[in-house]
Amino acid sequence: MEEFTNSTVSFDSLPKFEAVPFQPLNKNYLNVVYISNAIFSLVLAVGLTLFIIFNETVRQNVILWISILVLLIALLFWTSNISFRKKGYALREKDILFRKGILSTTTTVIPFNRIQHVALYEGVFSRMYQLSELQVYTAGGSSSDLHIPGLPKEEAESIKSFLLNKITVLEKESVELTSKLEETSSEDIQFEHQSAKLPESDSENETTN
Numbered sequence: 567m568e569e570f571t572n573s574t575v576s577f578d579s580l581p582k583f584e585a586v587p588f589q590p591l592n593k594n595y596l597n598v599v600y601i602s603n604a605i606f607s608l609v610l611a612v613g614l615t616l617f618i619i620f621n622e623t624v625r626q627n628v629i630l631w632i633s634i635l636v637l638l639i640a641l642l643f644w645t646s647n648i649s650f651r652k653k654g655y656a657l658r659e660k661d662i663l664f665r666k667g668i669l670s671t672t673t674t675v676i677p678f679n680r681i682q683h684v685a686l687y688e689g690v691f692s693r694m695y696q697l698s699e700l701q702v703y704t705a706g707g708s709s710s711d712l713h714i715p716g717l718p719k720e721e722a723e724s725i726k727s728f729l730l731n732k733i734t735v736l737e738k739e740s741v742e743l744t745s746k747l748e749e750t751s752s753e754d755i756q757f758e759h760q761s762a763k764l765p766e767s768d769s770e771n772e773t774t775n
Contacts, residue, residue, distance in 0.1 A: 664714050
């Protein structure tokens, strides 16, 4: 029987996310983001125009409102650029990572043995640049727990095939392990049953003698 151990883990030996080489998103994805921002900005401009036409109070401060609109649009494009540059993904032997953030950085790590399903999504503008979004679903989740946008279509399909292959291998190993555990448990039960009969045999021998 193996001796139970519960030693303290050194924090210096833990893997550092900073050491992981993250792959940046495709540069064309920034164009997709800019197109979406431009459409949203156009909607804001139309809305402000209607307010200027039908609202006298807004019309009296038209310069102020236009300045606010320009500032909001500039802020939208600026934050989108920063967000794009901070996003990155990585594949390791046992998990997939995705990093994002603007003021702070969030790194999501999903082990392969937690993945239940992998899908690809192509938006209207992403399709123009041959880009796809990888969506990863884990156990117990109804929506995707991880989505990596801005991937070249061929690369996204390769990652999807890689992850699905990993899922298949892990499921097969899990089934084999469960089967072995059931066989071991069955053998232990049979051994205990046979051991329980031994004292009765000894007692019968003593009576015969």
